[in-house]
Amino acid sequence: MTSPAPGVGEVAPAAVGPGPVPLPDPELPAAAAPTTVLDPEPAPAPATDQAAAAEPSPAPPSDPVPVLDEALAPDPASALAADPVPEPDPVPAPDPAPAPAPDDAQVPAPPSDFAPVLAPEPAPLAPARRTPLAGALPVRPVRRIPASGERMGRFTLAEALGHGGFAHVYRAVADDDSEVALKVLTGLHDDARDRFAQEAHLLERLDGRGFPHFVESGLDAEQPWFAMELVPGTTLRDRVREEGPLSGREALGLAMQLVDALLVLQEQRALHRDLKPANIMVDGDRAVLIDLGIAKVFDAATSTQPAGTVSYMAPELFGRRVHPRSDVYSLGLLLLYASTGTLPLDLNFLGRDLVATDLVDEEPAGVVPDTDPLPTPPVIDRHVRSLVLAMTRYQPDHRPPLENIAGVVRARLASATPDPTLMLTSQVLSAGVTAAEAAALPATDVLTGRGHTKLFQPGRPLSDAATPSSRVTEPWHALVYDRALMSVLTEVHADGFDGAAEQVVADHVAEIGAHVAEGRTPAEIKDWIWEAMRWRSASPPEGHADTLRGWRAFRSPEPVREAEQAPAGGRRGSAPPVVLPGSAAPSPAAATQVVRKLTAPPQSFEPRKSPVKHLGPAPKQPPVKQVAHATRPMPVTQPPARQQPATRPPSMQPGARPGIQQVRPAVQQGVRPGAQQAVRPGAQQRVQPAGKQAAKQRPPAQVAAPPRKKRPWPLRLLGALVRWVPRLLLLGAVYLLVTQDPQAGDPFLAAPAFAIAALGLAALLRILGQKMRIWFYVVSVLLVGVGSALLWATSSNLLYLGV
Numbered sequence: 030m031t032s033p034a035p036g037v038g039e040v041a042p043a044a045v046g047p048g049p050v051p052l053p054d055p056e057l058p059a060a061a062a063p064t065t066v067l068d069p070e071p072a073p074a075p076a077t078d079q080a081a082a083a084e085p086s087p088a089p090p091s092d093p094v095p096v097l098d099e100a101l102a103p104d105p106a107s108a109l110a111a112d113p114v115p116e117p118d119p120v121p122a123p124d125p126a127p128a129p130a131p132d133d134a135q136v137p138a139p140p141s142d143f144a145p146v147l148a149p150e151p152a153p154l155a156p157a158r159r160t161p162l163a164g165a166l167p168v169r170p171v172r173r174i175p176a177s178g179e180r181m182g183r184f185t186l187a188e189a190l191g192h193g194g195f196a197h198v199y200r201a202v203a204d205d206d207s208e209v210a211l212k213v214l215t216g217l218h219d220d221a222r223d224r225f226a227q228e229a230h231l232l233e234r235l236d237g238r239g240f241p242h243f244v245e246s247g248l249d250a251e252q253p254w255f256a257m258e259l260v261p262g263t264t265l266r267d268r269v270r271e272e273g274p275l276s277g278r279e280a281l282g283l284a285m286q287l288v289d290a291l292l293v294l295q296e297q298r299a300l301h302r303d304l305k306p307a308n309i310m311v312d313g314d315r316a317v318l319i320d321l322g323i324a325k326v327f328d329a330a331t332s333t334q335p336a337g338t339v340s341y342m343a344p345e346l347f348g349r350r351v352h353p354r355s356d357v358y359s360l361g362l363l364l365l366y367a368s369t370g371t372l373p374l375d376l377n378f379l380g381r382d383l384v385a386t387d388l389v390d391e392e393p394a395g396v397v398p399d400t401d402p403l404p405t406p407p408v409i410d411r412h413v414r415s416l417v418l419a420m421t422r423y424q425p426d427h428r429p430p431l432e433n434i435a436g437v438v439r440a441r442l443a444s445a446t447p448d449p450t451l452m453l454t455s456q457v458l459s460a461g462v463t464a465a466e467a468a469a470l471p472a473t474d475v476l477t478g479r480g481h482t483k484l485f486q487p488g489r490p491l492s493d494a495a496t497p498s499s500r501v502t503e504p505w506h507a508l509v510y511d512r513a514l515m516s517v518l519t520e521v522h523a524d525g526f527d528g529a530a531e532q533v534v535a536d537h538v539a540e541i542g543a544h545v546a547e548g549r550t551p552a553e554i555k556d557w558i559w560e561a562m563r564w565r566s567a568s569p570p571e572g573h574a575d576t577l578r579g580w581r582a583f584r585s586p587e588p589v590r591e592a593e594q595a596p597a598g599g600r601r602g603s604a605p606p607v608v609l610p611g612s613a614a615p616s617p618a619a620a621t622q623v624v625r626k627l628t629a630p631p632q633s634f635e636p637r638k639s640p641v642k643h644l645g646p647a648p649k650q651p652p653v654k655q656v657a658h659a660t661r662p663m664p665v666t667q668p669p670a671r672q673q674p675a676t677r678p679p680s681m682q683p684g685a686r687p688g689i690q691q692v693r694p695a696v697q698q699g700v701r702p703g704a705q706q707a708v709r710p711g712a713q714q715r716v717q718p719a720g721k722q723a724a725k726q727r728p729p730a731q732v733a734a735p736p737r738k739k740r741p742w743p744l745r746l747l748g749a750l751v752r753w754v755p756r757l758l759l760l761g762a763v764y765l766l767v768t769q770d771p772q773a774g775d776p777f778l779a780a781p782a783f784a785i786a787a788l789g790l791a792a793l794l795r796i797l798g799q800k801m802r803i804w805f806y807v808v809s810v811l812l813v814g815v816g817s818a819l820l821w822a823t824s825s826n827l828l829y830l831g832v
């Protein structure tokens with residue numbers, strides 16, 4: 030957090046607003062805690078600083094950050110007793126009551142033994158508002174704040190760079206004229222020294238990888254300090270404020286560096302716990318993480334009380350539970366801020382996974398709708414958006430681990446398509462923690478924070494109750510690991526063609542063996558995959574049908590146009606397949622094979638039929654379908670007891686524990702159509718065995734809807750009129766039949782003649798390509814013939830019907 034340090038010896042403004050305070054910044058608290066400097070004696074300050082020292086402490090425009098840090102627990106009395114720093118003045122008697130939460134709407138009710146104390150940064154509130162409250166609130170004592178010009182070891186302090194909850198950071202000049210950032214402990218509470226020492230030692234171990242280089246420390250000094258590399262540049266927060274949000278690529282570059290830094294931290298068995306834009310220094314393209322003040326080192330006896338900056342805190346941290354992926358959550362929100370320049374309030378209080386519409390405020394903060402035209406909400410890069418949505422999953426063990434995020438970001442930066450399984454919930458992937466996380470954490474239950482909640486067990490989900498139904502529970506769920514299928518679905522979904530996904534699933538299932546689906550319909554499979562991937566239904570771009578054909582046209586208009594010009598019924602195999610960008614990268618063989626098949630133009634001009642017709646009627650294909658494909662909730666059905674197929678790919682073996690290595694695409698494992706026969710009775714009603722498909726000799730993936738050339742409207746009108754002629758003839762036949770009067774000598778053959786003429790004409794039109802229901806005319810001819818015969822028989826007294 031960057032804010033100018035208060036002047037030497039001054040009393041930092043005690044400012045707290047109990048009521049709701051508008052938050053112009055995502056890091057802003059509702060209010061800041063009062064802070065009293067306990068050393069009113071001015072330290073000798075150089076002339077340059079006198080003026081600044083004499084001025085009231087300038088309140089930063091929007092800096093106060095709520096820090097819920099156990100390190101700041103308000104126990105001034107004990108803190109004073111424990112700390113050897115001489116305090117010349119008596120400490121104002123602190124209010125023993127726990128400090129109120131900065132804003133009830135923002136901070137959840139803390140556990141009874143948890144008293145959040147806010148960061149001591151001055152809040153920019155009007156004095157009139159502060160005065161009546163000042164005496165009622167607890168004061169937090171701080172140590173003496175060093176002045177510019179003071180010596181710390183071989184360093185001379187220059188100007189203050191900023192300060193936070195328990196330390197001040199200065200630019201300092203060494204005797205050899207090199208410059209460093211020097212952090213001095215100013216907080217005054219019982220474990221402040223230990224915590225400060227831990228920060229210094231951790232920084233030293235990190236060796237400058239993603240963090241400032243450690244230089245030197247004076248931890249045994251009366252006022253402990255340590256020096257580190259002075260990172261040029263500014264904080265990410267200031268950069269975004271001054272220059273606007275980062276582009277998608279810049280945000281991915283930032284994510285890459287931060288993930289690498291967090292991986293280094295993970296190696297040291299530590300979590301940062303206070304990731305936020307103010308704790309990232311950016312210097313050109315380089316991003317450096319600072320402020321390990323509340324890092325959680327699992328070896329150390331640091332507590333697990335809530336700590337961090339409210340807006341960026343992972344939900345579990347409010348409940349005093351720490352998870353190896355708590356930083357992943359904060360990083361997700363940080364990326365959101367970096368790429369939009371804003372952070373909607375209370376995202377981490379929603380109690381659920383975020384969805385795309387949560388990420389941007391419809392009305393950006395600070396806009397008065399009546400007077401200002403509403404600015405367009407910030408647009409977030411879709412790759413960054415999918416990262417943010419995965420990283421901010423509510424359940425920590427559903428978030429992707431750092432290694433997977435690194436893989437995805439690296440692929441995106443190389444303009445490749447990342448392995449889609451990397452962003453799956455880790456619950457689906459490994460039902461626990463990664464090897465790296467497990468290594469970074471104690472082997473048994475950890476984070477038992479002062480004997481409170483049992484928090485985390487490697488290998489066990491945090492909460493079974495909250496685990497969604499998307500967990501792998503049935504063999505067919507392993508389709509979600511089929512890279513060939515998933516690479517296509519990812520592309521289809523990314524383009525917004527969710528309606529095409531069902532066809533993709535149907536084609537793929539029929540291709541690899543219908544038994545894999547275990548009787549599930551493509552719609553069910555697709556819905557489940559959507560749920561497992563946390564994908565929301567999307568719509569295709571305007572002017573494109575939400576079908577596989579529509580997607581093909583969207584992806585590759587040229588080959589489809591060529592396809593349309595091919596002669597009806599003729600084969601075309603020469604059209605080049607569409608190669609999706611980077612699709613070969615994650616799974617070169619299988620993905621490319623399937624992508625080619627699915628994006629290749631159809632091989633026949635037969636009327637559209639679903640390749641697996643029995644899966645359900647082929648979706649109608651209106652020219653343009655704008656309606657979003659609705660994702661139905663996954664039906665919770667218990668599969669009936671079934672006979673196991675004779676052989677089954679390893680990934681489908683009951684009890685197989687799928688993982689990326691273990692579960693390979695079925696196509697890669699040599700499962701061909703016809704190799705397996707579905708034996709589950711119910712399965713045949715929904716998904717026919719692949720062998721039957723093969724018998725039809727129609728490769729499913731290639732039998733997609735043939736594009737139909739649209740004829741000019743006069744021709745279509747003429748066609749419609751002509752189709753009415755046989756119907757009218759048929760009507761005439763019926764009319765003649767019912768109005769026939771044998772007494773008047775009407776010919777008995779007139780009605781059948783009309784009906785036969787209708788049938789003949791219908792047959793002719795059908796041959797000419799019109800859509801005619803011949804069976805209807807045949808039946809009509811028969812009925813009219815029978816009717817006429819009966820009439821003739823009765824009038825000839827051959828038959829007496831009683832009329």
Ligand SMILES: Nc1ncnc2c1ncn2[C@@H]1O[C@H](COP(=O)(O)OP(=O)(O)OP(=O)(O)O)[C@@H](O)[C@H]1O
Pocket residue numbers: 030031032096148190191192193194195196197198210241257258259260261264307308310319320321322
């Ligand atoms: N290595 C560094 N190089 C340059 N500037 C730095 C460095 N470390 C810190 N700063 C500046 O000092 C400010 C305060 O640093 P830091 O956040 O570490 O202090 P803190 O007291 O731990 O704050 P917080 O309350 O956020 O924990 C930062 O916002 C940054 O502007």
